[in-house]
Amino acid sequence: MHALAKLTTVETKLLLREPGSLVSVLIPLFFLIVFGASTPKNDTVLLPMGMAIAVGLIGLYLLPTTLAGYRERGILRRLSTTPVRPGYLLAVQLLLQLVLLAAATALQLTVAGGVLGIHLPARALPVVLVCALGTAAMFAVGLLIAALAPNGRAANGIGVLLYFPMAYLAGLIQPVAQMPANLARIGEFTPLGAFRAGLHQAWSGQAPDLLPLVLLAVYTVVISAVAARCFRWE
Template identity: 30%
Template sequence: MSAYTALVSAHLKILFRSREFLFWDLMFPVLLMILLGSAFGHSGFSATVGVSGHGAVRPLILHTLHHIAGVKVVLTQAGPQGIRSGHLDLWMQIQHHHVELIRTASPTSEMTATIIQGIIDQMNLAMIHAPAAISLHISHLPGPTFNYVDFLVPGILAMSLMTSGLFAGGSLVTYRTQGILRRLQATPLSAPQFLLSRYTAQLVLALLETAILLGVAHVLYGFSPRGSVLAFVICLLLGSTGFLMIGFFVANVVGTPEVASTVNNVINLPMMFLSGVFYPVGQLPAFIKPLSAILPLKYLADALRNIMLASQTLPQQTQPLLVLAGTAVVFGVLASWLFKWDARRV
C-alpha cells in the first residue's frame, strides 16, 4: 500500500468514526428530504367539506362527492364556524331543494365550490332530461409527469454534496490548528499527495451519499432517476469536486475552525435557499434571480435535474458543467497556492 492509499483509507476511517459527519453528511439530507417530501409531497387536490341540513337531494349529492378524489365530507350540525378556524375548506347547507355554499377566498375553497356547482348543474340537467348541446371529453397528456418529490431529490442531493465539501474544508482547519498537518509535513509526504488523498475520500463519500439518498427516495416515494447513469455520475463527481475545492479554499484563508464554520455558513445558507434546491428559482423575486445565477449550487441542481428527470445528455448540460468545472479549477488552484501546513506561522 502506498502513502496515498494508506491516507485515503485513514480519511474514510476517521469520517466514519465521526458522529458529526455521520449525522450532517449522511443522515441530515435524508431527514430533510423526508420532512419536506412528507409536508409538500402530496401535490394532488384535497379539500374538506362540512355538510349540514336535510333534504331529498342530500343523499345524491353526498354519494357523488364521495366519488370525487381528494374531497372529504364531514357531516356537521354546527354552522359555518369551521371555515373560520380552517378545519373546513367549504361549508354546505342543504334545505329541501335549496343548497347554500359558504366559501373562503382560498383557491382550494374556490375550486371545491366550482366542483359542487358542476355537480348540481349536472343533476339539474339530468332531472329535466335535457339533451347535452355541447359534449366534453378530457384526457391526460402522455409522457412522464413530475411531482414535488421528483423536484426535491436532485436538489437535496446537490445540497448534500455542497455541505459535505464545505465540511471537509472545516476539518482541514481543525487538523491544522491541532498540529496534525505540521506532523504530516515533517514526513516525506507532499502537499499534493495529502490533498489528493482527501479528494479521493470525498469522491467515495459523494457516491455513498448519493446511493443512500436515492435508495431512501426510491423506497419511500418510488423515486426512479431517468437519464444516463454515466452522465449523472460525472455530473455529481464534478459538483462534489467544485464544492470540496471551495471548502479547501476557505480552509486556507481562515485561521480557526470557528471562523471556518462561520464562513461556511455564509456560503451555505444563501446557496441552499437561492439555488432552487427546495423550490424552483422561478418562484424567487425578480431582484434575487441575478444572485442565484452566480451560485454554483444552482448549476449543480439544474444539471442533476435535467439529467435525472428529463433524461438530458451531457452535451445539453455544457453550460452548468462548465460552471462547475470552472469553480473546481479556480478554487482548486487558489487552495493549493494558499495551502498551509502550519497554523503558527507561514
C-alpha cells in the first residue's frame, strides 16, 4: 500500500512536469473561450466539441505516448525486478490520466457555465454515462496504440496521425452541420464521433439515442481486448 501511494505521488509529479498534460487541458479550453464568446447562450454544439477534443488529446496522444515511453525506457522491466508488479504503474497511469481528463472537463464546464453563461444540461446522468463510455472507448484506442507502437516517439506519431482524421470525422474541426452529410454520417460510427453525438443529444435534452452508447461500449470491449492481447512488457 505504501508503495502504491508513493508511486501515485511520484507519477502525479511527473504528469504535472510533462508539458503535454498542460497542453491537453489548455487546447480545449482555449477553443471553448475563442468560440464561446460569440455563441448564443442556448448553444448545444460547442461544449460537446470541447469535451471530445480533451478526450481525443489525452486518449490518443498523452496516454499512449507515456505508456509506450515507459516500456521503451525499460521502466516496466526494471519494476519487474522489484517486489512491485509493473502492472501497478500502468494502473496508476490510467487513473491519473482519467483524473487529468476529469479536471480538463470540469474546467471547461465551469468556464462555460460560470463565465460564458452557456447552457448546461439539466440532467447530469446522461452526460456522465456518455462521458464514461466515451472515455473508456478512447482510452482503449490509446492502450492499443501503446501496445502496438515500438517506442514512445512512434506512439506519439500514431496518436497525432489518428487524431486529425478522427477529430474531423467526429465534427471537432468543423461542426457537423457544416460537414458533407455522408462524412458526418460516417463520423457518427467512429468512437470520437459517437461520443460527441451522444453528448450533443444529452445537451439538447433529447431522449438518449441508444446507438452511440452501444457503439462506444462495443468499441471499448473489442479494442481493449485486442490491446491486452498485443501488449508487451518489454
